[in-house]
Amino acid sequence: MSHPDPIPTMPRSVPGLFQRVLGGGLVLTLGAVMLVIARDYPMGRLYDMGPGFVPVWTGVALCLMGLAILIADLRPQPDLAMPGLHWRGLIFVSASILAFAGLIQPAGLVPAMFAAVAISKFGDSTNRVLPILIYAALAALGGWALFLVALELPIRAFWR
Amino acid sequence: MLEQFMMGLGVVMQPSVLVYALAGVVIGQLIGVLPGIGAITAISLLLPITFHLDATSSIILLAGIYYGSQYGGSIASILLNLPGTPSSVVTCLEGYPMAQKGRAGLALFIAAFSSFIGGMIGVALVVAAAIPMASIALRFGAAEYAMLVVLGLIAASLIGTGSQLRSFAMVLVGIALGLVGADTTTGFYRFVGMPELADGISLVSLAMGLFGVSEIIRSVNSEAPRQTKIAVSMRDILPTRAEFKEITGPILRGAGIGSFFGALPGTGAAIASFMAYAVEKRVSRRPGEFGTGHLPGIAAPESSNNAAAQTSFIPTLTLGVPGDAVMALMIGALVLNGVIPGPRLMVDQPTLFWGVIASFFIGNLILLLINIPLIRLWVLLLRIPYRKLYPVIIIMICVGVYSHRTSVVDVVLTLGFGILGYLLKNVRFEPAPILLGFVLGPLFEENFRRAMLLNGGDFTVFATRPISGTLLACTVALLVYSLASGLAARRRARRAATPS
Amino acid sequence: MLKTLFAALPLAMALSLPAAAQSTYPDHTIRIVHGFAAGGNADTVSRIIADALSQDLGQPVVVEARPGAGGTVASGYVAQQEADGYTLQLLVGGHPVAAALYNSLPFDSLEDFTFISTVGQFPFFVGAQHGRFASIQEVIDAARANPRSIRIGHAGVGSTQHLTGELLGLETGVQFLHVPYQGGAAATTALMGGEIDLVIDAGTVILGQADAGVFDALAVTSGARWDDRPDVPTLAETVAPGFDVLSWTGIGAPAGLPDDIAETLNAAVNRALQDEGVRERILALGASPAGSTGEAFRAMVERQIATWTRVIDAAEIERR
Numbered sequence: 013m014s015h016p017d018p019i020p021t022m023p024r025s026v027p028g029l030f031q032r033v034l035g036g037g038l039v040l041t042l043g044a045v046m047l048v049i050a051r052d053y054p055m056g057r058l059y060d061m062g063p064g065f066v067p068v069w070t071g072v073a074l075c076l077m078g079l080a081i082l083i084a085d086l087r088p089q090p091d092l093a094m095p096g097l098h099w100r101g102l103i104f105v106s107a108s109i110l111a112f113a114g115l116i117q118p119a120g121l122v123p124a125m126f127a128a129v130a131i132s133k134f135g136d137s138t139n140r141v142l143p144i145l146i147y148a149a150l151a152a153l154g155g156w157a158l159f160l161v162a163l164e165l166p167i168r169a170f171w172r
Numbered sequence: 173m174l175e176q177f178m179m180g181l182g183v184v185m186q187p188s189v190l191v192y193a194l195a196g197v198v199i200g201q202l203i204g205v206l207p208g209i210g211a212i213t214a215i216s217l218l219l220p221i222t223f224h225l226d227a228t229s230s231i232i233l234l235a236g237i238y239y240g241s242q243y244g245g246s247i248a249s250i251l252l253n254l255p256g257t258p259s260s261v262v263t264c265l266e267g268y269p270m271a272q273k274g275r276a277g278l279a280l281f282i283a284a285f286s287s288f289i290g291g292m293i294g295v296a297l298v299v300a301a302a303i304p305m306a307s308i309a310l311r312f313g314a315a316e317y318a319m320l321v322v323l324g325l326i327a328a329s330l331i332g333t334g335s336q337l338r339s340f341a342m343v344l345v346g347i348a349l350g351l352v353g354a355d356t357t358t359g360f361y362r363f364v365g366m367p368e369l370a371d372g373i374s375l376v377s378l379a380m381g382l383f384g385v386s387e388i389i390r391s392v393n394s395e396a397p398r399q400t401k402i403a404v405s406m407r408d409i410l411p412t413r414a415e416f417k418e419i420t421g422p423i424l425r426g427a428g429i430g431s432f433f434g435a436l437p438g439t440g441a442a443i444a445s446f447m448a449y450a451v452e453k454r455v456s457r458r459p460g461e462f463g464t465g466h467l468p469g470i471a472a473p474e475s476s477n478n479a480a481a482q483t484s485f486i487p488t489l490t491l492g493v494p495g496d497a498v499m500a501l502m503i504g505a506l507v508l509n510g511v512i513p514g515p516r517l518m519v520d521q522p523t524l525f526w527g528v529i530a531s532f533f534i535g536n537l538i539l540l541l542i543n544i545p546l547i548r549l550w551v552l553l554l555r556i557p558y559r560k561l562y563p564v565i566i567i568m569i570c571v572g573v574y575s576h577r578t579s580v581v582d583v584v585l586t587l588g589f590g591i592l593g594y595l596l597k598n599v600r601f602e603p604a605p606i607l608l609g610f611v612l613g614p615l616f617e618e619n620f621r622r623a624m625l626l627n628g629g630d631f632t633v634f635a636t637r638p639i640s641g642t643l644l645a646c647t648v649a650l651l652v653y654s655l656a657s658g659l660a661a662r663r664r665a666r667r668a669a670t671p672s
Numbered sequence: 673m674l675k676t677l678f679a680a681l682p683l684a685m686a687l688s689l690p691a692a693a694q695s696t697y698p699d700h701t702i703r704i705v706h707g708f709a710a711g712g713n714a715d716t717v718s719r720i721i722a723d724a725l726s727q728d729l730g731q732p733v734v735v736e737a738r739p740g741a742g743g744t745v746a747s748g749y750v751a752q753q754e755a756d757g758y759t760l761q762l763l764v765g766g767h768p769v770a771a772a773l774y775n776s777l778p779f780d781s782l783e784d785f786t787f788i789s790t791v792g793q794f795p796f797f798v799g800a801q802h803g804r805f806a807s808i809q810e811v812i813d814a815a816r817a818n819p820r821s822i823r824i825g826h827a828g829v830g831s832t833q834h835l836t837g838e839l840l841g842l843e844t845g846v847q848f849l850h851v852p853y854q855g856g857a858a859a860t861t862a863l864m865g866g867e868i869d870l871v872i873d874a875g876t877v878i879l880g881q882a883d884a885g886v887f888d889a890l891a892v893t894s895g896a897r898w899d900d901r902p903d904v905p906t907l908a909e910t911v912a913p914g915f916d917v918l919s920w921t922g923i924g925a926p927a928g929l930p931d932d933i934a935e936t937l938n939a940a941v942n943r944a945l946q947d948e949g950v951r952e953r954i955l956a957l958g959a960s961p962a963g964s965t966g967e968a969f970r971a972m973v974e975r976q977i978a979t980w981t982r983v984i985d986a987a988e989i990e991r992r
Contacts, residue, residue: 102591132392360917507876515884
């Protein structure tokens with residue numbers, strides 16, 4: 013946890029049972045997805061492994077682990093309560109990083125940094141538009157000075 | 173040996189050489205602080221400069237960047253839960269909780285101090301035992317590597333605290349992520365999907381995502397003030413006598429583990445720091461305190477990764493074979509200056525060989541001297557409210573990850589791992605074992621299959637080769653011991669529970 | 673910043689000179705993309721050329737590593753860029769190998785590129801532990817007597833080194849055991865430790881060890897003996913008549929590069945290759961500096977695609 017007293021941004025709305033199966037279910041799903049993708053990989057044998065050997069057995073082990081965790085978690089435990097999802101964080105951090113990824117090649121580093129900072133800043137519900145834009149401009153300037161002037165990373169500042 | 177080392181010191185102390193040692197460690201420190209921008213990026217950018225320098229100064233400069241970055245890497249780990257270098261991921265585990273308890277200054281001091289001692293022990297080993305260590309390293313073939321990894325995985329994942337089931341599941345997730353890319357043995361594409369993934373997921377984007385991005389997601393709109401009172405007086409930064417005593421053993425063990433993994437080609441500072449942490453957790457009498465800001469959990473990995481950074485020069489300087497990509501760059505810089513590294517380097521170019529090694533000594537000293545005063549400055553960073561800081565952290569992560577392979581896919585993946593790490597933590601999974609599985613899994617598979625290929629599918633090779641057999645025996649002993657002590661603990665717990 | 677300070681002197685000199693080309697090209701930063709990890713051989717060659725080109729053309733030249741899938745990530749990217757002379761690519765011997773090895777590349781290895789000039793050419797050397805074999809003939813005899821008993825380590829499945837080993841097996845009619853490693857350095861380490869019997873790799877990997885008496889360089893893969901090592905026999909003259917493998921590095925660009933820009937660049941690369949410092953550095957990397965015309969470069973790539981396609985078919989290496 014990041015802070016002494018994390019405040020959930022959403023009231024807990026998921027049912028208790030659903031919460032309890034989530035952990036094991038996630039692992040089980042990962043294992044199952046692996047097995048589906050790896051189903052046609054050549055297996056070989058233990059002494060002459062094909063490229064599919066380790067993926068398939070890792071997938072199987074993940075499924076077993078997922079099941080074991082599911083079973084263990086089905087017993088009600090007091091500390092299992094899940095904090096609510098930080099929706100604002102999820103949405104704005106995602107949008108910010110995706111904006112950076114989308115802009116860095118066509119538009120260059122400075123616009124990408126500006127957009128990423130501005131968008132992520134909106135994740136903080138107390139911010140207003142003008143201060144955000146000023147902050148983003150300053151951050152982009154600082155980033156330009158650090159990454160392009162001081163470190164001379166081979167990234168284009170703008171579109172050409 | 174000492175005589176030659178003194179000669180080397182003479183070389184480094186010339187102002188015209190010293191300036192490169194200084195420049196190297198300062199740049200390295202900065203690069204290490206910046207998350208994602210690794211030593212490789214910095215060294216390859218500076219490579220053309222070395223065209224205009226002599227070989228000794230070039231290597232002293234580039235080497236300083238490398239081990240300097242190991243010092244800097246712990247700073248962002250402790251302050252922001254953001255590993256500056258892959259080898260400082262482990263430092264997050266104890267360093268960040270300490271910072272949250274208002275003890276960032278102490279954590280930073282211990283990191284710098286352990287780094288210094290670890291680095292010095294590494295240097296001492298390079299001076300005293302480079303040749304024998306190199307010849308031991310050469311005796312590690314595929315079977316030995318495979319068994320070493322098994323021992324490491326067992327040691328690290330059988331730790332008797334928390335939910336073993338859960339941490340083992342995360343190791344498996346790490347192994348699964350490590351499978352992405354072209355299979356080393358056959359070239360077969362596994363879980364690739366797009367060509368950008370053919371060389372696998374990058375450790376940088378995995379570590380940045382699981383630790384950095386997930387932390388930001390969790391904290392963006394948090395209303396809690398970042399920190400009310402921050403201790404910056406020297407008294408709060410320096411450890412007490414008891415605390416010093418507590419970290420002595422971990423520092424020494426960490427340095428030993430780091431020196432070993434550093435000298436082995438193909439393993440390095442990241443694996444060393446994980447192993448050092450795992451060993452501390454295992455030998456500790458209070459394993460329950462790990463994860464809450466336990467000092468040995470910072471001291472051991474920091475000592476370990478710096479020792480590894482120094483001893484990783486052993487195969488490079490004595491055999492002329494690079495153990496990893498950074499060392500390949502060092503060899504490149506030597507070659508471009510007309511120096512062919514190899515067994516003859518020590519004989520043919522004594523001033524270069526010993527000058528470089530003496531520069532490690534000086535460089536570590538400089539790093540300690542610049543790091544201690546900087547601690548108070550770094551701690552002040554915590555006074556900035558998180559809401560003012562996180563957008564800047566986001567762009568540092570993005571630029572760092574992007575610059576690593578010039579890959580947009582890596583940036584998007586980092587976000588993906590951030591969300592994954594966030595969700596996993598919400599359902600009580602810790603992300604650290606994922607990285608352990610990620611670095612060790614592919615190493616095991618590659619070497620196991622190579623051992624089978626070389627020995628016609630004969631399993632006895634693991635037991636009959638002396639080093640591999642010893643490692644196997646250690647693994648079995650550890651398993652038996654863990655099971656037995658686990659059973660004993662359960663029996664004790666039951667006995668204690670019955671009367672009440 | 674520091675880099676600027678260090679680099680200021682030569683760059684300032686370059687900027688004060690009139691630009692070499694008469695046209696306005698280049699008027700801003702040029703980048704050289706390559707498809708390998710920072711710090712690898714391709715990266716180093718790119719930086720040597722970038723350093724020289726920026727002095728010659730009077731504009732900054734930066735190096736951009738886009739590693740992945742044997743260099744094809746970078747090739748796919750460059751093929752889609754505008755052919756304006758500001759995006760160049762450092763191509764390597766792996767370029768024709770990829771054309772032969774991959775089933776579905778998102779680009780055409782010949783048609784989607786403008787070939788400007790080669791930079792360097794280098795053969796591979798066959799290295800063994802010192803004293804293990806008296807000659808390459810002895811290796812072939814041993815492999816013939818006991819198929820799969822001679823273990824050749826290589827830098828990765830589908831690497832040029834790997835295919836060269838396969839080609840040697842095909843031409844001599846013996847069966848080797850090919851053992852993959854992650855890169856030539858790992859294979860060299862394994863050879864030192866005695867885990868394998870041979871390594872086929874570039875001179876940078878083999879020759880330093882040969883000079884130190886650790887390895888013997890048993891043979892060279894080029895058709896004629898290598899100038900730098902006239903004492904090392906060729907495979908062609910010993911065990912595999914007609915054997916001729918040379919790897920190379922060269923500068924390319926997206927297809928459709930205007931002729932005048934291509935000529936400017938070709939001239940600049942060839943001038944750079946006359947520079948003593950550049951020659952020395954390329955020689956130090958085990959290659960001989962060798963410029964070429966665009967047509968000759970392209971013809972070589974075309975020939976090599978045919979060769980490697982044949983090797984991959986015959987050795988039954990799975991395409992990906």
